[in-house]
Amino acid sequence: MTKKLLLIDGNSLAFRAFYAMYQQLDRMVTPEGLHTNALMAFNNFLESIVLPMQPDFALVAWDAKSGKETFRGDLYADYKSGRDKTPVEFKEQFPYLREMVLAHGLHNYEQNGLEADDIIGTLSREGEKAGDDVIIITGDQDLTQLATDKVTVKITKKGVTQIEEYTPAYIQEKFGLTPAQIIDKKALTGDTSDNYPGVTKVGEKTALKLLTEYHDLDNLYAHVDDMKKSKMKENLIADKEVAYRAQKLATIITDADLSISLDDLAYNGPKTKGLVELFESLHFKSALAKLKAHQLVDQDDTSVEEAESQSANFHPVKELDEAALADLAKADTLAIQIDTDADNYHTADMLAFAIGNDDLGYFASRDFTWFENQTLRDLIENPEQKLRLFNAKEVWVLMHRLDLTLAGVDFDFMLVAYLLDTVGNDNVLSTLAARFGLYLPADEDFYGKGAKFAVPTDDQEVYDHLGHKAEALYGLRDKAFEELAEHKQTALYHDIELPLSFVLAKMEAQGFAVKEDRLEKMGQELDEKISQLKEEIYQIAGEEFNINSTKQLGTLLFEKMNLPVIKKTKTGYSTAVEVLEELAPQAPIVSHILEYRQLAKIKSTYVDGLLAVVDQADQKIHTRFLQTLTQTGRLSSVDPNLQNIPMRTEEGRKIRHAFVPSHPNWLIFGADYSQIELRVLAAITGDPNMKKAFMEDEDIHAETARAVFGLKADEPVDANHRRTAKAVNFGIVYGISDFGLSKNLGISRKDAKSFIETYFKEFPKIHGWMEQIKEQAHKDGFVETIEHRRRYLPEINAKNFNRRSFAERTAMNSPIQGSAADIIKIAMIKVDQALTKEGLQAKMLLQVHDELVFECPKEELEQVRKLVTSVMDSAVSLSVPLKVEDHAGPTWYEAK
DNA sequence: GAAATCACG
DNA sequence: ACGTACGTGATTTCC
Numbered sequence A: 001m002t003k004k005l006l007l008i009d010g011n012s013l014a015f016r017a018f019y020a021m022y023q024q025l026d027r028m029v030t031p032e033g034l035h036t037n038a039l040m041a042f043n044n045f046l047e048s049i050v051l052p053m054q055p056d057f058a059l060v061a062w063d064a065k066s067g068k069e070t071f072r073g074d075l076y077a078d079y080k081s082g083r084d085k086t087p088v089e090f091k092e093q094f095p096y097l098r099e100m101v102l103a104h105g106l107h108n109y110e111q112n113g114l115e116a117d118d119i120i121g122t123l124s125r126e127g128e129k130a131g132d133d134v135i136i137i138t139g140d141q142d143l144t145q146l147a148t149d150k151v152t153v154k155i156t157k158k159g160v161t162q163i164e165e166y167t168p169a170y171i172q173e174k175f176g177l178t179p180a181q182i183i184d185k186k187a188l189t190g191d192t193s194d195n196y197p198g199v200t201k202v203g204e205k206t207a208l209k210l211l212t213e214y215h216d217l218d219n220l221y222a223h224v225d226d227m228k229k230s231k232m233k234e235n236l237i238a239d240k241e242v243a244y245r246a247q248k249l250a251t252i253i254t255d256a257d258l259s260i261s262l263d264d265l266a267y268n269g270p271k272t273k274g275l276v277e278l279f280e281s282l283h284f285k286s287a288l289a290k291l292k293a294h295q296l297v298d299q300d301d302t303s304v305e306e307a308e309s310q311s312a313n314f315h316p317v318k319e320l321d322e323a324a325l326a327d328l329a330k331a332d333t334l335a336i337q338i339d340t341d342a343d344n345y346h347t348a349d350m351l352a353f354a355i356g357n358d359d360l361g362y363f364a365s366r367d368f369t370w371f372e373n374q375t376l377r378d379l380i381e382n383p384e385q386k387l388r389l390f391n392a393k394e395v396w397v398l399m400h401r402l403d404l405t406l407a408g409v410d411f412d413f414m415l416v417a418y419l420l421d422t423v424g425n426d427n428v429l430s431t432l433a434a435r436f437g438l439y440l441p442a443d444e445d446f447y448g449k450g451a452k453f454a455v456p457t458d459d460q461e462v463y464d465h466l467g468h469k470a471e472a473l474y475g476l477r478d479k480a481f482e483e484l485a486e487h488k489q490t491a492l493y494h495d496i497e498l499p500l501s502f503v504l505a506k507m508e509a510q511g512f513a514v515k516e517d518r519l520e521k522m523g524q525e526l527d528e529k530i531s532q533l534k535e536e537i538y539q540i541a542g543e544e545f546n547i548n549s550t551k552q553l554g555t556l557l558f559e560k561m562n563l564p565v566i567k568k569t570k571t572g573y574s575t576a577v578e579v580l581e582e583l584a585p586q587a588p589i590v591s592h593i594l595e596y597r598q599l600a601k602i603k604s605t606y607v608d609g610l611l612a613v614v615d616q617a618d619q620k621i622h623t624r625f626l627q628t629l630t631q632t633g634r635l636s637s638v639d640p641n642l643q644n645i646p647m648r649t650e651e652g653r654k655i656r657h658a659f660v661p662s663h664p665n666w667l668i669f670g671a672d673y674s675q676i677e678l679r680v681l682a683a684i685t686g687d688p689n690m691k692k693a694f695m696e697d698e699d700i701h702a703e704t705a706r707a708v709f710g711l712k713a714d715e716p717v718d719a720n721h722r723r724t725a726k727a728v729n730f731g732i733v734y735g736i737s738d739f740g741l742s743k744n745l746g747i748s749r750k751d752a753k754s755f756i757e758t759y760f761k762e763f764p765k766i767h768g769w770m771e772q773i774k775e776q777a778h779k780d781g782f783v784e785t786i787e788h789r790r791r792y793l794p795e796i797n798a799k800n801f802n803r804r805s806f807a808e809r810t811a812m813n814s815p816i817q818g819s820a821a822d823i824i825k826i827a828m829i830k831v832d833q834a835l836t837k838e839g840l841q842a843k844m845l846l847q848v849h850d851e852l853v854f855e856c857p858k859e860e861l862e863q864v865r866k867l868v869t870s871v872m873d874s875a876v877s878l879s880v881p882l883k884v885e886d887h888a889g890p891t892w893y894e895a896k
Numbered sequence B: 001g002a003a004a005t006c007a008c009g
Numbered sequence C: 001a002c003g004t005a006c007g008t009g010a011t012t013t014c015c
Helices: A010-020 A037-053 A071-075 A094-103 A116-129 A141-146 A168-175 A179-189 A204-214 A217-222 A231-238 A240-250 A272-282 A285-299 A304-311 A322-328 A368-372 A374-381 A392-401 A413-420 A429-434 A443-447 A459-486 A490-510 A516-541 A550-560 A577-586 A588-611 A650-658 A676-685 A688-695 A700-708 A719-734 A738-745 A749-762 A764-780 A801-837 A858-873
Strands: A004-009 A057-061 A107-109 A133-138 A151-158 A162-166 A317-319 A333-340 A350-357 A361-365 A386-389 A409-412 A512-514 A624-626 A636-638 A666-673 A782-784 A790-792 A843-847 A851-857 A884-889
Touching (some): A004 A116, A010 A037, A010 A116, A010 A133, A094 A107, A094 A272, A116 A141, A141 A151, A141 A179, A179 A204, A179 A217, A179 A240, A322 A374, A333 A392, A333 A459, A350 A368, A350 A459, A386 A459, A392 A490, A409 A459, A409 A490, A413 A429, A413 A459, A413 A490, A429 A459, A459 A490, A490 A801, A516 A588, A516 A650, A577 A588, A588 A650, A666 A801, A676 A764, A700 A749, A719 A738, A719 A749, A719 A801, A738 A749, A749 A764, A764 A782, A782 A801, A790 A801, A801 A851, A851 A858, A858 A884
Parallel strands (some): A004 A057, A004 A133, A133 A151, A317 A361, A333 A386
Antiparallel strands (some): A151 A162, A333 A350, A350 A361, A666 A851, A782 A790
16 A cells, blocks of 8 residues: 655744734734734645645655855855744744644754755655655745655645646646756756846746757756857856756755654654644644544544435436436536536536436536537537536637537526626526525535535545536526526527627637747846846836835835825825826836836736746647626636737737747737727717717717817817817716826816716716616616616615615626627627638637737738628627727737 | 736627 | 716735
């Protein structure tokens, strides 16, 4: 029987624990004055992660107290220097952390001259030799170098209870490196947190490229002379010693002389008495209560769980077999459920699937080779077999990964539930089913969340879980459809959202091709500018500080430099752009900070952020569009968000140069609705003045200015007047208030109020509609779009003025924003159909609220232009024309 | 894990 | 008098 050895990096986890609950720091103090936030989080970690693991051996390794006296300190004097002092509130918790480890039945170990890493490295190799399964838990990515087939490194992602598992395969997939190459990567790049340098100008990306080409450091230097002349080559040669020193610093020792061995690490579970004493001394009341409750349960023989599982009235779930599949293949209607181990279904592992109906029963399997079976393949691809499921877009993508094209979806409960009510929708099957009185165990409870996520070892448990979900989906359909009909939303579902799901699925799977080298080059240029700016800022400030820290920046600007405080936040001084722009004329440092902020944002979110999500298999970015999230009917985009790629500043906009067509001689083509929200407003309200402006294709903001400022039709409009009118138009769309407008324009509330009054006089039907929609919201509790998309406003009758006012503005905004969303969704479906019908190769890639982005062969451009713009401007028929503008070019940069 | 900031429509 | 413009997502700090 293979033994399980658990090795925990105490320092790094305790550190994470401290900051995971940092905001609780002041609240979590014992009467004796001891801070307990890290202890609390560490205890949660031990209970939720370690306890369920049931290791045979377990150790928590700690860094030696006399920190610097390791061989690394001898090798490089500045090793780990420049770190901030450990806060006393954290330090004082250390002795208790060690006690806690013991009470939970684990062992502590530390040794002079060694860091926790080295202890873990040495023991993991020993465990491996003994044939054990080794699990390392840490917050430090450096330890991934220890991963092997027998050694898994688990790294905390967020706090201490969400964990990512690094196997050699996963490391290869994520970094493109073997565990051993992780060391050489650090040899080349150095490590800023441990404060040692690598080769000059070599960062993450360059290192990766070099290692891909030369495999390791020795081989690289063996061939360095053959490299073609470049600055990088010179740097590599000049910094050879630095690189080898960094390699030594980065290498975790795996053969240290320890005074313990595996046999000393036996784990026999928590020691109740020790825990009780510890919790009492730390005043951990709830942990204590839980502990006592558990002791009671343990003595009780009747199993609560068993009683519960029998009470639910589900069909038994059987393992799928050939005979069952043959029967299922003949069914008209089936429910299907597939579970994955992560949200991102483009990359997640598929865990299990279930399929069935109430007549034939439900069948499940964890074996995805079933999808090589022709009977099952036909079933998935047969449009005549009606499927009931949860999240058709996800299932389409999962099937696509198995080379199948999902067809025949009849009921997508996720979509229907979203259309019925967006409020409080968490997109979780169990909670949405509960709205219909059907109670299922939540995935989060079944699998655990974050670090606790684990698939039960008993397959039957998993089959039951999925089978019951499938059965729920099967049963929910009729009632859910009935409610849709009551809402007059049947067409919205059948003709818009469901077909859109598949359009979006195709777009996601298609992906947007990205030139990594362009992003990398931008990243290097940005890095140079950023470090220059940093130097200048430090120079002017007369000290070094973390410019990213609003707290430190606030101290500098408002305490040391005594600049006027313009705005405060909940926690201190505001250093937001508006504030800094106002301060810029008074202190030259401020404009440097503004520039630094801008560039740092571009570098971290867009250059680094996007590079991190490029699919290495096809050099593309595959976002996920969330179709059931927003309260208005818009889409959102995650992992990464491709709906907020910079546009407004030239510096940021350059990011779009990296977004390119996926074939040579193709182009990026963009088409966007001009002023769609104001056109929708004009159409919905029927206001004659605003309609006229659009029907005559006038500049709407200029026309608004003419109306509000009483100018004649042919009188030129002053830029300032136009700017004001534009702000009022925006305000109208957002659900106008004099306060908001005055703030936006920097004018008095009185002036803002009079602008609004004049506006409503000039556009009387807009005013009438605003009043009417608010009244309707108060009466019905919801508002609707042109396609009967509904938004409930539970706070429309709130006593609290703020809440009620917010609901009223929402009542005015949602039909406008939501109807615009309806229109572009309809356009997307029609464009997709038209492209197919015309046999064009062009592919739709993105939707950005009022804009669609495509790639197409150069030769198709004219045809695609005509087709897309005409489909878009005739997507729906309004009493106001829709206008579409388009742009094309070799990259996304030019296509807007 | 909340708050601040900033990117988009 | 109340005090905010509408809808999103990602990164960073906190030390």
